[in-house]
Amino acid sequence: MKTIADADWLKAAETRAVMDALDASWAGGSRFVGGCVRNTLMGRPVDDIDIATQLEPSEVLEALETARIRAIPTGIDHGTVTAVVNSKPFEITTLRRDVETDGRRAVVAFTQDWAEDAGRRDFRLNAIYADATGALYDPTGGGIEDASTGAVIFIGDGDERLKEDYLRILRFFRFNAWYGAGIDEQGLAACERQKDGLKQIAVERIWKEFHKLLAAPDPSIAVEAMLKSGVLAIIAPEATMVEGLYDLRVTEALVRAKPDPMLRLMSLIPCSAAAVMAVSKRLRMSNAETERISRWAADNLPDPTAFNGRELRKALYWHGAQAVADRAMLSGKDVRDLIHAILAWKRPEFSVGGDDALAVGLTGPAVGQALRTLEEWWIEQDFQPDRDELLARLAELD
Incomplete structure (x- = not known):
């Protein structure tokens, strides 16, 4: 029989404590399931530990209380209790079978049948169980093989x-x-x-x-x-440029960039305000996500790969490092040096403000106009003038 007995997470004291508590009420009635078993078989990191049990939720709560383990009824109506040991959560769910489904949610009933519980899951590689010793159980008959070959097959x-x-x-x-x-x-x-x-x-x-x-x-x-x-046309019809995603993967490898879901979405859609707003609205993105994707698609943001040092710094000041980096990453060019320069850039501080304008006698709308003119001049001077020079220039604008 195949086993995952050597898995570090399985041997951890926190894991043992939870399983011992459950087994004290029903020996062998609880098994690990889902990602922790699948990932162990595939040699992947294990982040979350899920446990399926023949105990009903009230019995799970009682078993944990007896063992003095913190228990949270996170989804008790659907059979789920979360045990917490040394700040580590374990999601424990009573075996279930579907009574009614409508494509969005399910009405479930508790069961003690492992095959019934496995039959309501999605893929065979997600329906592999392991007991406290690491011994594996594969009710669908194909989960272990799927995990070893990387096959995602419906149950x-x-x-x-x-x-x-x-x-x-x-x-x-x-x-x-x-x-x-x-x-x-x-x-x-x-x-x-x-x-x-x-x-x-x-x-x-x-x-x-x-x-x-x-x-x-x-x-x-x-x-x-x-x-x-x-x-893809159902969820984001603007996302048709798969070749852009392939190009981005090449660039990611060159600059050793971590996966960035937002950047990858951008690679799939046209760089236009219309496309951006349509996708943002359709997917109900957060304000931060919408702002980022909108800045990337701004009409007045030129191709950063054509910039020299001074023009690059100017674009970074006006548009922000994120937008310039996003546009560079999606240019389809070797941007290793450019990305390095963007990451090294620190935004300079414009050291003159409204109080300075008032001090030289400016009032009303003239204050904002003078400060804008002064800031544009400072930027054109590549941010070199210091505060004294700026104040002297401001006085000339009076």
Whole structure:
């Protein structure tokens, strides 16, 4: 029997404490499931630990209380309790079966059947269980193999899994971006057939999933599959420039940049105010996200790869380092030296203000006009004039 007994997280004192508490109520009635098991088999880092249990939520709470482990009823109506040991959370969920689904949410009932619990999950590699010793259980019969080969395959009938929760369409592509070694054609066909179901899903949930997908080390193949299947047209019809994403991946490698979901989204859409506003509105981006993408698409931001040192500093002052860096990263050129210069730049401080203008006798609208004129002159002088020079110049504008 395959095992993950050597996993560090499995042997950790916090993990042992939680499992011992649960086993004290029902020996062998609790198993690890999902990402912690999958990632261990795939040699990936484990961030979160989920536990499936035959205990009902009230019994879980009682078991944790007896062991003096902090318990939080985070989703108790759906069977989930969070145990916290030394600030480390463990999400514990009672085995469930679906009673009713509508593509957005499910009504569930508790069960003690591991196969029923596995059958309501999305992909076979997410339905692998491990007991306290690390021994593995694979109710679907394909999860362990899928984890070893990087196959993202729906449990049972793909269309049925998607009709239960249409957000699984995006999860299919996200898991392929992060874990897949080749997209399952049957699963892809099911996503194409069911893609209109995404219109029922809250936009915030769609953007969250898409954002996670774009954060993968290389989401290119998954995004291209989304485009060809028509899924991308449902959630972001402006995002058609997959070749831009491939170009960005080359640039990311050159400058050793970390994955940036926002930059990757920009690579997929036209650099225009109309496209930016449409995508921002459709995905209900945050104010910060909208501001960043809008600055990148500004009409008055020229190609930074054509700048010399002085012009680059001028653009950085007016547009900000983020916008200039975004435009550079998406230029399709070797921008290693340019990115280095952008990262090294520190915005100079314009050291003259309204009180200085009033002190030289300016009043009303003349104050703002004089300060703008002075700042523009200072910038044209490559930020070299100091405060004394600025004040002398300001006096001449009186």
